[in-house]
Amino acid sequence: MPTRMDNGERCTPAKCETCHGPMDSPAFCDNCHSLYPADGLNHFELLGFLPSFDIDAAALRQRYLQVSRGVHPDHHGRGTDSSVSLRLSAQLNEAHRILSDPVLRAEYLLELVGGTAASSDKSVLDGVLATTLMLREETAEAKAAADTAALDACRARARQHYDTTLAQIAALARQLPGDEGLRRRLRATLNSIKYYQKLLSEL
Amino acid sequence: MSNDEIIVGIDLGTTFSLVAYVDAAGPHIIRDENGDGRVPSVIGVTPGANGAPPQVTIGWTARAHAIENARATVYSVKRLIGKGLEDIRRDLPYLSYAVSAGPRDTVQIEIDGRRYTPEEISALILRALKERAERHLGRPVEKAVITVPAYFDDAQRQATRDAGRAAGLEVVRIVNEPTAAALAYGIGLHRPPPRARAAASPPGHTPLPIPSCPTADAGGVAAHAGQTVAVYDLGGGTFDISILRLEDGVFQVLSTAGDTHLGGDDFDRAIINLVTEEVHAQYGVSITAPATKQALRTLAEAVKIRLSEQTQAEIELDLGRDRVYRRTITRAEFEHRIAPLVEQTLTLCGQVLRDAQLTPADLEQAILVGGSTRMPLVRQRIAEFFGRPPYTALNPDEVVALGAAIQASILSGKQADMLLLDVTPLSLGIETMGGAMGKLIVRNTTIPCRATEKFTTFVDGQTAIKINVLQGERELAADCRSLGEFVLDGLPPMAAGMPKVEVEFLLDANGILNVSAKELRSGQQAGIQIIPSHGLTRAEVDRIARESIQFAQRDIDAHRRIDLRNQVEFDTHKTEQMLARVGHLLAPEERARIEQDIAALRKLAQETSDLDELHRALTAFGHGTLHLAEIGIREALVKGDKEE
Numbered sequence: 001m002p003t004r005m006d007n008g009e010r011c012t013p014a015k016c017e018t019c020h021g022p023m024d025s026p027a028f029c030d031n032c033h034s035l036y037p038a039d040g041l042n043h044f045e046l047l048g049f050l051p052s053f054d055i056d057a058a059a060l061r062q063r064y065l066q067v068s069r070g071v072h073p074d075h076h077g078r079g080t081d082s083s084v085s086l087r088l089s090a091q092l093n094e095a096h097r098i099l100s101d102p103v104l105r106a107e108y109l110l111e112l113v114g115g116t117a118a119s120s121d122k123s124v125l126d127g128v129l130a131t132t133l134m135l136r137e138e139t140a141e142a143k144a145a146a147d148t149a150a151l152d153a154c155r156a157r158a159r160q161h162y163d164t165t166l167a168q169i170a171a172l173a174r175q176l177p178g179d180e181g182l183r184r185r186l187r188a189t190l191n192s193i194k195y196y197q198k199l200l201s202e203l
Numbered sequence: 204m205s206n207d208e209i210i211v212g213i214d215l216g217t218t219f220s221l222v223a224y225v226d227a228a229g230p231h232i233i234r235d236e237n238g239d240g241r242v243p244s245v246i247g248v249t250p251g252a253n254g255a256p257p258q259v260t261i262g263w264t265a266r267a268h269a270i271e272n273a274r275a276t277v278y279s280v281k282r283l284i285g286k287g288l289e290d291i292r293r294d295l296p297y298l299s300y301a302v303s304a305g306p307r308d309t310v311q312i313e314i315d316g317r318r319y320t321p322e323e324i325s326a327l328i329l330r331a332l333k334e335r336a337e338r339h340l341g342r343p344v345e346k347a348v349i350t351v352p353a354y355f356d357d358a359q360r361q362a363t364r365d366a367g368r369a370a371g372l373e374v375v376r377i378v379n380e381p382t383a384a385a386l387a388y389g390i391g392l393h394r395p396p397p398r399a400r401a402a403a404s405p406p407g408h409t410p411l412p413i414p415s416c417p418t419a420d421a422g423g424v425a426a427h428a429g430q431t432v433a434v435y436d437l438g439g440g441t442f443d444i445s446i447l448r449l450e451d452g453v454f455q456v457l458s459t460a461g462d463t464h465l466g467g468d469d470f471d472r473a474i475i476n477l478v479t480e481e482v483h484a485q486y487g488v489s490i491t492a493p494a495t496k497q498a499l500r501t502l503a504e505a506v507k508i509r510l511s512e513q514t515q516a517e518i519e520l521d522l523g524r525d526r527v528y529r530r531t532i533t534r535a536e537f538e539h540r541i542a543p544l545v546e547q548t549l550t551l552c553g554q555v556l557r558d559a560q561l562t563p564a565d566l567e568q569a570i571l572v573g574g575s576t577r578m579p580l581v582r583q584r585i586a587e588f589f590g591r592p593p594y595t596a597l598n599p600d601e602v603v604a605l606g607a608a609i610q611a612s613i614l615s616g617k618q619a620d621m622l623l624l625d626v627t628p629l630s631l632g633i634e635t636m637g638g639a640m641g642k643l644i645v646r647n648t649t650i651p652c653r654a655t656e657k658f659t660t661f662v663d664g665q666t667a668i669k670i671n672v673l674q675g676e677r678e679l680a681a682d683c684r685s686l687g688e689f690v691l692d693g694l695p696p697m698a699a700g701m702p703k704v705e706v707e708f709l710l711d712a713n714g715i716l717n718v719s720a721k722e723l724r725s726g727q728q729a730g731i732q733i734i735p736s737h738g739l740t741r742a743e744v745d746r747i748a749r750e751s752i753q754f755a756q757r758d759i760d761a762h763r764r765i766d767l768r769n770q771v772e773f774d775t776h777k778t779e780q781m782l783a784r785v786g787h788l789l790a791p792e793e794r795a796r797i798e799q800d801i802a803a804l805r806k807l808a809q810e811t812s813d814l815d816e817l818h819r820a821l822t823a824f825g826h827g828t829l830h831l832a833e834i835g836i837r838e839a840l841v842k843g844d845k846e847e
Contacts, residue, residue, distance in 0.1 A: 090653040090710075094652065
């Protein structure tokens with residue numbers, strides 16, 4: 001396993017244990033195509049980013065595709081490599097799924113700094129339940145009356161609530177690790193946006 | 204991997220199957236002496252004279268004799284593979300061969316008293332393709348990439364892989380058909396050879412070089428300018444729609460949807476139903492004879508094809524006894540009957556776009572694949588839906604096999620610059636308390652992917668946990684497809700809730716599920732026993748691979764009977780021992796029932812000649828004694844504890 005810095009924040013330029021060449025990714029060697037299990041690495045480390053809410057979407061995609069080419073089972077068909085490749089690919093796809101979605105990314109960052117999981121803290125921001133309930137009722141009425149204009153208005157308002165909440169999440173996530181209060185607020189804001197997500201998916 | 208290793212690409216279709224390979228000049232379809240690459244996916248069986256083994260015909264020959272050999276001609280077996288009898292109930296009236304329920308929610312095809320699994324029939328088609336490739340390449344072919352509809356579930360994928368194995372092929376990858384088509388499109392196979400039957404091209408080779416830098420206007424993907432495409436694949440029995448992003452050698456599926464029971468066969472049935480109704484009204488007769496059914500099926504297919512080129516067609520069916528049914532059908536009349544089916548495909552097109560968070564305007568192309576996309580109504584409705592004329596330059600019959608061959612060349616290390624990222628078409632989950640479906644992996648997640656879930660026990664001393672693994676989008680477990688019951692056993696007896704078992708669900712690049720489990724307190728790999736709800740066991744696949752059906756039937760039955768009887772003796776003996784030891788812990792009724800089961804199974808083993816029946820009885824016996832076995836194991840463990 002190539003070495004990396006103890007603080008776990010950044011992957012050092014590591015050396016490949018097989019060919020001793022420099023390695024660009026902790027998971028595979030571009031030069032000799034050796035694979036290295038990355039069980040201890042978090043999603044950011046696997047893709048070579050500092051843990052941060054702000055991540056360049058194009059750079060993330062480019063990096064994801066580059067590492068995918070290196071580790072994908074299509075290019076590591078046989079032998080012991082195939083199971084390492086399968087696991088690395090699954091890990092990489094998961095990392096990309098989480099990091100490319102701002103809500104999941106913020107939630108993951110919160111988890112990394114020891115914030116509580118959604119399963120143990122279900123609190124939401126004030127007014128979210130009342131707002132979603134009201135929007136849901138209005139949506140049902142609009143649907144029943146086949147009133148497309150009213151339905152569009154509902155959708156626009158739900159979208160607006162979603163966008164506002166997402167902006168709050170971004171602002172809080174940028175301040176991580178922060179104090180306990182900040183982490184709780186972020187948890188509640190993340191819990192809240194799920195109500196708007198669900199509402200939007202039904203609209 | 205050695206450079207001369209050959210992996211062929213196979214399109215195992217509902218109606219036709221093809222085999223292709225890649226050489227330095229590009230991908231090629233392997234054709235017959237007439238220049239046709241298609242092998243009809245049809246098998247005919249004729250009984251051998253005087254006890255000789257049955258004779259099997261495959262492809263065009265079997266298709267040509269389908270009417271006179273109606274009961275023993277198997278077609279469209281792809282609609283049966285990986286399915287249970289309940290799943291295919293609406294197909295049954297249209298089949299001229301006999302289908303019955305097999306073990307573990309499978310179906311079996313019955314010909315002259317012998318039962319064949321759909322895997323066995325598919326293996327015969329695959330074997331014919333393997334032999335065609337070997338003749339053409341002059342060397343043994345042992346590895347293949349086989350395509351399946353993107354919307355195939357785990358059971359259907361596994362069954363296809365088993366069919367390959369039974370045909371003596373190592374299936375190095377299962378690839379989704381629309382994805383394979385996109386591969387062929389993406390590398391610039393934009394101008395297909397003319398339709399084989401009309402072609403003057405030499406047999407065998409039709410070189411289609413892979414351009415080093417295909418240009419976007421030619422249908423290939425320019426080096427950097429990416430494009431987003433829809434692949435609309437309407438085949439003989441299945442429908443898929445996939446949205447892909449093609450960019451810089453990367454083929455990324457964004458979303459996929461489909462129906463594994465919607466295709467050309469269903470369009471034929473629109474004509475079959477029309478004729479059946481009218482024949483009944485005019486002559487008061489029902490079409491039930493297998494030969495008439497088969498004749499009508501052949502006729503309906505021909506009429507459907509004619510209506511793609513002409514605006515009307517003649518139907519004529521000889522009903523015997525000087526009764527001939529005749530009528531003219533117009534294209535408009537036919538289209539009116541099939542319109543609901545075409546609309547169903549468009550509903551799914553809407554769904555994939557929503558899943559990919561795109562609109563038709565975001566797409567550069569709507570690519571047509573599959574023979575049924577030749578129908579004018581399909582083309583017209585796609586053009587209306589996507590707001591552009593569909594891309595029809597690919598040969599809809601051949602492009603999937605070509606794509607499979609390209610994937611094969613990627614797997615043999617010859618296309619290191621290409622990357623294929625596919626998704627799982629169906630959500631994967633487990634049955635939770637109260638019979639709900641708890642999703643662990645949602646549909647359209649890029650594969651390979653994994654999810655873990657922790658399980659514990661509910662009863663003190665419980666040493667096994669059962670998990671029902673599901674695939675599907677519905678809320679209730681009962682409405683989803685069960686992939687099988689996974690039993691975690693060998694847990695150390697502890698107080699309820701103490702053991703922590705982490706189960707990993709891993710979907711591999713074939714879209715096939717792999718499950719492993721770990722007991723976290725001991726860190727040990729927990730024993731996991733998988734009882735598939737569907738399909739064949741490994742032993743059954745090996746058996747099919749061993750016994751080519753050209754073997755004398757009696758030999759096979761004799762072997763199987765010995766194996767089964769030995770198993771019966773072993774299982775009943777073991778159960779008797781268990782009863783003697785812990786029988787007092789059972790309710791008297793249960794104990795009496797097990798004793799009766801033992802006697803009944805032994806009697807059946809001596810008397811029956813129906814080995815499938817015996818196999819089913821043996822499986823049922825195993826289920827009926829599970830509780831006893833659990834008690835036995837628990838007692839043994841408790842006793843072990845006391846002795847320590």
